Amino acid sequence: MTIHSLETVLADHPFFRELSEPHLDTLTGCTSNVVFPPGEFIFREGQPADRFFVVREGRVAVEVFVPNKGPVTIETVEGGEVLGWSWLFPPYRAHFDARAMNAVRALALDGTCLRTKCEKDPAFGYEITRRFTQVVVARLEATRMQLLDLYGRND
Amino acid sequence: MIRPGDFVVVEESELDSLLGALRERGHAVVGPTVRDGAIVLDLIERAADLPAGWTEEQDAGRYRLRRRDDGAMFGHALGPHSWKRWLHPPTLVRWRARRDNGGFSAEQPAAPPPKYAFLGVRPCELAAIAAQDRVFLGGPFVDPAYRGRREAAFLVAVQCASPGGTCFCASTGTGPRATGGFDLAMTEVVDPRRHSFVVEVGSERGAEVVAAASHRPATQADLEAAVAATAGAAARMGRALDTQGLREALYRRYEDPRWDEVGKRCLGCANCTMVCPTCFCATVEDATDLLGHSTERRRVWDSCFSQEFSYVHGGSVRTSAGARYRQWITHKLATWHDQFGVPGCVGCGRCITWCPVGIDITAEAGAVRPGDAEGSRP
Amino acid sequence: MAATTEPLGSLVGGADPMRPEPFEVRHVTKETGDTFTLELVSVGGSRLRPFQPGQFNMLYVFGVGEVPISISGDPATPEVLVHTIRAVGATTRAMQKLQKGAWVGVRGPFGTSWPVQQAHGQDVVLIAGGIGLAPIRPALYHILLHRALYGRVVLLYGARTPRDMLYAKELREWRSRFDVNVEVTVDRATMEWQGAVGVVTKMVQRSPFDPAATMAFICGPEVMIRYAALGLQQRGTPDSSVFVSMERNMKCAVGVCGHCQFGPFFVCKDGPVFRYDRIQRFFGMREV
Numbered sequence: 001m002t003i004h005s006l007e008t009v010l011a012d013h014p015f016f017r018e019l020s021e022p023h024l025d026t027l028t029g030c031t032s033n034v035v036f037p038p039g040e041f042i043f044r045e046g047q048p049a050d051r052f053f054v055v056r057e058g059r060v061a062v063e064v065f066v067p068n069k070g071p072v073t074i075e076t077v078e079g080g081e082v083l084g085w086s087w088l089f090p091p092y093r094a095h096f097d098a099r100a101m102n103a104v105r106a107l108a109l110d111g112t113c114l115r116t117k118c119e120k121d122p123a124f125g126y127e128i129t130r131r132f133t134q135v136v137v138a139r140l141e142a143t144r145m146q147l148l149d150l151y152g153r154n155d
Numbered sequence: 156m157i158r159p160g161d162f163v164v165v166e167e168s169e170l171d172s173l174l175g176a177l178r179e180r181g182h183a184v185v186g187p188t189v190r191d192g193a194i195v196l197d198l199i200e201r202a203a204d205l206p207a208g209w210t211e212e213q214d215a216g217r218y219r220l221r222r223r224d225d226g227a228m229f230g231h232a233l234g235p236h237s238w239k240r241w242l243h244p245p246t247l248v249r250w251r252a253r254r255d256n257g258g259f260s261a262e263q264p265a266a267p268p269p270k271y272a273f274l275g276v277r278p279c280e281l282a283a284i285a286a287q288d289r290v291f292l293g294g295p296f297v298d299p300a301y302r303g304r305r306e307a308a309f310l311v312a313v314q315c316a317s318p319g320g321t322c323f324c325a326s327t328g329t330g331p332r333a334t335g336g337f338d339l340a341m342t343e344v345v346d347p348r349r350h351s352f353v354v355e356v357g358s359e360r361g362a363e364v365v366a367a368a369s370h371r372p373a374t375q376a377d378l379e380a381a382v383a384a385t386a387g388a389a390a391r392m393g394r395a396l397d398t399q400g401l402r403e404a405l406y407r408r409y410e411d412p413r414w415d416e417v418g419k420r421c422l423g424c425a426n427c428t429m430v431c432p433t434c435f436c437a438t439v440e441d442a443t444d445l446l447g448h449s450t451e452r453r454r455v456w457d458s459c460f461s462q463e464f465s466y467v468h469g470g471s472v473r474t475s476a477g478a479r480y481r482q483w484i485t486h487k488l489a490t491w492h493d494q495f496g497v498p499g500c501v502g503c504g505r506c507i508t509w510c511p512v513g514i515d516i517t518a519e520a521g522a523v524r525p526g527d528a529e530g531s532r533p
Numbered sequence: 534m535a536a537t538t539e540p541l542g543s544l545v546g547g548a549d550p551m552r553p554e555p556f557e558v559r560h561v562t563k564e565t566g567d568t569f570t571l572e573l574v575s576v577g578g579s580r581l582r583p584f585q586p587g588q589f590n591m592l593y594v595f596g597v598g599e600v601p602i603s604i605s606g607d608p609a610t611p612e613v614l615v616h617t618i619r620a621v622g623a624t625t626r627a628m629q630k631l632q633k634g635a636w637v638g639v640r641g642p643f644g645t646s647w648p649v650q651q652a653h654g655q656d657v658v659l660i661a662g663g664i665g666l667a668p669i670r671p672a673l674y675h676i677l678l679h680r681a682l683y684g685r686v687v688l689l690y691g692a693r694t695p696r697d698m699l700y701a702k703e704l705r706e707w708r709s710r711f712d713v714n715v716e717v718t719v720d721r722a723t724m725e726w727q728g729a730v731g732v733v734t735k736m737v738q739r740s741p742f743d744p745a746a747t748m749a750f751i752c753g754p755e756v757m758i759r760y761a762a763l764g765l766q767q768r769g770t771p772d773s774s775v776f777v778s779m780e781r782n783m784k785c786a787v788g789v790c791g792h793c794q795f796g797p798f799f800v801c802k803d804g805p806v807f808r809y810d811r812i813q814r815f816f817g818m819r820e821v
Contacts, residue, residue, distance in 0.1 A: 059729065061722075073722035076730045080739055101727060145732045146720045150754040151663030151693040250552050252595065258576065258636045259595050261552045295802070296550060296787035409818055436791030439784040443596035450596045457790070464792060466782050468621035478820035482794070490797035 006031055009107065013054055015082050015131060023124050030113035036100035043084065049094035050111035052084035058104030063097040071097065075143070082135050087111025157362040160355075162373035162381075165341070167228070167350035169369035170202035173311075174274070176367040182272035182309050185241060187234065192220060196236040199274070206231060213320040213393065213504065215513030227345045229275055232319025233503055237432035238280055241271050242304050243287060249300075249439075249452045261452070268303025276312045276337065278330035279322075279501040283432035284310075285336055289495040290435050300454075309360065312337035316384045320393035321504030323517060327398060329501040331388035339365060342381035353381035394504060396517045397524070398488075405489035408523040409481070417519060418477025420512045425458035427506035427514075428483065433491075433499050434458075459483055480514075488520055550787050553593040553638025554580065556614065558631050564617060565697045568664060569629055570605070573614040573637055582639070583611045585646030586671030587750075587778060587806040591786050592616060593638030594631075598624040601783045601801070603668035604642060608675055614639065617667035617699060643786045645806045647672040648776060652748040655774075656684040658740065660761045662691045662733055662753025666699045668778050668805075669752050673707070680712055687714040687740050691733025691757070694719050695726045714741060733757065737764035744769035750806075752778040759816065762809055772810035779804050779812075796821055 007028045010016050016027065034053070036042055042060060043049040053060075057079050063071040074096070077083045083106070086094050092111060118125030157163065165173055174184050186199045189206045199205065205228040212219045213232060223230050252261040276284070284305075291301035315324075315331035324330030333340055338361030341352040353373055356362045373381075428434040438457035443450040457464060460479050465472035473479045491499025500516070507515045556573040563569050575581065582590075584604050593599040600622070606615025620629040631637065649672055657676060661669045669688075676683055688707065692698040698717070708715040716736050718729040729736070734757065747770050751761050758777050765775055781793040781800040793800040796815035798807070815821045 061730070070724055072724075073726065073730045076718075076728075078729065078739065142732045142735055145734070145756070145760065148756060149693065149720065150757055151691070151697060151720070254595060257634065258555055258557075259638070260555065261638065263549075263552065291789060294788055296789065298789055299551075409815075409821070435789065437784070438790065438792070439599065441593075441596060441598050447596050454790075457784075457792070459791065459794075464782065467780055468619075472781065473820045475820060482821075486794065490794070493797045494799070 006033065006107070009056070010054075013056075013107075014080055015054055015135070019127060023127055026117050026121065026124055027109070027114075030110045030117065032108050032110075034106050034108045036104040036106070038100055038102050040100050042098040042100060042104070042106075043086075043094040045094055045097050047094055048092060049084060049086045050092045051108045052082065052087050052111065054107040054109065055079050055081050055083055056105045056107065058106075059101045060104055061099050061101050063099060065097065071099075075139075075146075076101070082132075085132055085136060087114065088129075088132060157356055157366045159358055159362055161362070162378060163354050163356070163365055163370040164373045164377050165352045165354055165365070165368060165370050167202075167226075167345075167352065170205075170228075170352070173365065173368040174199075174202060176364050177272040177274075177309060179367070180309075180364065181270050182307075183270065184272045184274055185238075186274035187229070187231070189220065193218060194220070194231050194234040196234070196238070196240065202228070205229075205275075210317060211319060213508045215321070215507050215515050216510055217320075217513075218508050225345050226350060227317075227343055229313045229341075229343050230317045230345075232315070232317065232322055233277060233280075233505055235430045235505065235509055237430065237503075237505070238273050238276060238284060239287060239432055239435075241269075241273070242284065242308065243291070243301055243435060243437075245456045247300055247454045249454055251449060251451050253449045254447065259450075268300070268307055270307040271304070272309040272311065274311045276310050277315055277324075277503070278312065278333035279324040279327075279503045280432055281310070281312055281333050281336045282324075282327075282329035282498075282501040283503070286433045286491075286495065286497050286499060286501065287435055289497055293495065309364065310337045310339075310357075312340040312357075314340060314342040314381075314385050315388050316343065318388050318392050319504060319508075321507040321515075322392050322502065323394040323396050323504060324502035325389040325392045326394075326396040326517075327498060327500055327502035329498075332385055337361070342384050344377070344380045344384050351377075353377050394507065394515070394517045396500075396502065396520055398498075401520060401524075402489040402492050404524050405485050405520075409485070411523055413519070413522055414477040414481040415475070416477070417480045417514060418475055420514055421460075421476045421480050422511060423460045423462070423476055423479060424511060425460045426509045426511065428458040428460060429456065430505040430509045431487075432503060432505070433487070433501065436464075459486070480519075484516060484519055487516070550640055550643075551785070553591070553599070553640050555636045556639045558633055558635045558637060559613065560633060561631065564699050567620045567629075568617060568697075568699065569620070570615060570617045571628065571631065571637070572606075573616070573639065574612065576636065581611060582614065582642055584608055584642035584671075586649060586675050587646035587668055588642040588644045589668075589786075589805060590614065590616070590639050590641035591643070591783070592618075592624075592628070593640070594624055594627045595636065595638070597627045599638070599640075600624045601643075601786060603778075603805075605667035605670050606674075608671050609678055617664065619664050640786065643801055645802075645804055647750050647778075647806055648748065649675050652676075653682045654684065654746075656687070656742040656747040658687045658689065658737075658742050658747055658749040658765075660689045660733060660737065660749060660751045660753070662757040662761075663693065663697070664699065665751075665753030665757075665778070666690055669750060670700065670703075672750055677707075677713070684746065685714065685742050686712065687742050688716070689733050689736045689740060690715070690717045691736075691753070692717070692719050694721050695723050695728070716740065732760070734760040734764050737761060737768065747774060749775045750778075751775065751809075755779075755816070762813075772813055773808060775809035776806055777809050777812070777816075778806050 061073040250261045291298040337357040340355040487499040560572040784790040788802040
């Protein structure tokens with residue numbers, strides 16, 4: 001029962017749209033449901049972070065701790081978005097803190113499990129990597145826009 | 156009884172009577188005259204002030220006066236001035252305001268608009284005046300300063316017999332003969348035996364004025380002489396411009412690298428916009444007296460070639476010279492059509508003559524079309 | 534020769550569009566660091582100037598200069614003219630120093646407006662960045678006044694930091710309504726900020742509107758407009774349903790000084806509100 005509903009949730013999620021049935025099956029095997037209460041850290045900078053998250057509900061703050069300043073939120077990730085890409089490449093450690101700003105429900109996908117399956121099935125690996133590349137590109141574009149400081153003195 | 160459409164003849168020796176008739180009706184006469192090595196437009200008193208026996212050599216970035224071997228008064232083309240100096244003056248006070256008790260009130264100057272008679276308006280210049288009419292009179296906003304001057308102005312056109320080295324009115328369909336838009340149109344007929352003007356009456360006002368001057372009815376021979384005088388003019392243009400599909404070509408070529416090439420030559424000196432008879436861009440200056448008690452809002456000629464022209468907070472939209480040149484030429488030959496329903500360029504060639512580096516609008520326009528050769532001489 | 538005063542130009546309300554009429558500052562509100570709002574009322578006899586959401590006035594400070602400023606008040610109450618202004622140049626810095634009772638010259642209103650009538654029966658998405666919320670606010674006022682005529686109403690607002698947000702109190706009020714969906718985001722967060730961080734264009738993807746039956750109004754820096762329009766395209770909203778507000782140098786505001794040209798368009802009279810598909814071609818070009 002649990003596996004079936006997980007699959008539906010995965011299939012419905014924008015990130016996994018148009019994945020084939022067999023690929024969805026493969027994915028489901030690495031997936032679990034997670035919940036984070038407000039204020040809890042989802043991952044910490046420097047710590048092993050061998051999972052990525054598909055946020056279903058709630059808001060996550062991606063933070064950097066700046067000495068003499070405290071935690072600075074550089075971006076927030078909400079329902080429908082993907083959080084974390086440290087699982088893709090060694091050493092599989094997080095580069096930022098991620099903290100639940102409110103009650104967060106997400107799907108957690110296990111990195112080791114996924115990497116194994118990607119090696120065994122290159123077509124599956126390509127589908128996953130392709131989607132992640134899109135996420136990273138979109139984040140980079142958005143970050144560049146933030147850097148432009150468009151609303152500042154020199155619009 | 157003279158009527159619009161009639162032809163009369165005014166002898167060269169009687170031209171002063173025409174000027175007199177205009178002055179009696181309150182018009183200050185403006186016409187071509189020689190000054191500072193050029194034929195400029197200025198207030199003139201007598202026919203003797205006109206540039207009899209003078210013509211010009213004009214080419215890209217070149218203007219020289221040259222003597223003719225006859226005494227023709229309008230045997231030249233165009234100098235740096237155009238009639239917009241009088242219809243759309245370089246500086247105009249829009250209103251004045253005085254401060255009182257922390258507040259202020261703005262009042263328009265009450266003086267009536269000046270009344271001019273323009274003597275020697277070329278067909279291309281009539282087209283230019285018509286183009287500016289669309290800008291200042293044809294939109295939802297009617298400019299009162301322009302309207303006052305325009306309605307009062309009496310136009311004496313002169314049909315062109317001696318086109319200049321940079322002229323291309325034949326390409327833009329704005330000359331060398333005018334068929335309307337004038338009060339009077341003169342064709343100068345000069346040979347060893349005679350020197351007279353065959354005058355076409357273009358309006359009631361024109362009929363009334365020429366009736367008060369020394370004139371005689373035109374004979375068939377006069378009319379034939381007039382036609383002959385300007386007969387070959389269309390074939391003697393210094394330049395040509397292929398206007399077929401030009402607007403579309405310019406719209407397609409907004410991002411053509413050629414504009415950067417022109418930009419390397421263009422100094423941004425704005426000569427072209429000052430001498431162009433259709434350019435109308437102006438800025439607004441607020442000038443206060445030293446004590447800050449009264450202020451004037453002035454409208455002053457401006458140019459899209461200046462860096463500040465497109466300034467919005469943070470910087471100018473068009474900083475590169477290439478972008479500013481593109482703006483000007485695209486406005487003149489393409490977007491003007493869509494804005495005002497008439498062409499923006501009348502083929503007068505002044506921008507070619509007065510560009511210090513000799514940028515030629517006909518060459519640049521020709522170059523945006525694939526397959527066209529450099530330069531566009533006929 | 535009879536003395537004649539020069540005939541008046543003709544425009545909205547019959548006022549001479551070239552001469553400013555005096556208005557008095559009734560109230561000054563400091564919004565953020567360099568942004569403030571002036572409330573203007575007419576000085577004995579100056580005419581009421583009804584306006585459409587999206588239009589602008591030319592505001593004049595005696596002896597200093599004149600600038601175009603969007604009207605950011607409620608079109609239903611034109612007896613008070615509200616302008617939110619950023620101090621970036623000589624004239625706007627002079628305006629920043631004005632106090633209650635000072636006089637400001639007003640010409641206008643000028644320009645095209647947000648198509649609030651055309652949007653009847655559809656969802657409306659308002660996307661604003663920075664001070665771009667000021668020209669959008671009159672549209673929102675109008676829509677809320679006639680709420681039943683519209684489908685979903687969404688406001689997406691992006692500011693630099695939480696301290697740079699305009700109309701913070703009103704934003705909270707709108708947010709607390711059940712019939713308006715308000716999402717606010719900042720480029721950089723402060724310690725206390727518990728809201729979204731990131732570009733406003735990102736929010737377009739997740740916003741609850743029907744792309745096929747939506748009109749979008751966008752106002753902000755041109756870069757932001759480009760990406761917001763792209764986001765709407767990706768959602769499936771046609772460019773003909775997207776309207777943007779543009780800004781250019783203006784001196785006359787009536788289409789005769791030539792300064793505000795954007796391709797073939799005069800921003801003062803063909804804009805400032807443009808239908809995006811009509812200007813899209815020029816929007817993507819440099820230095821136009």
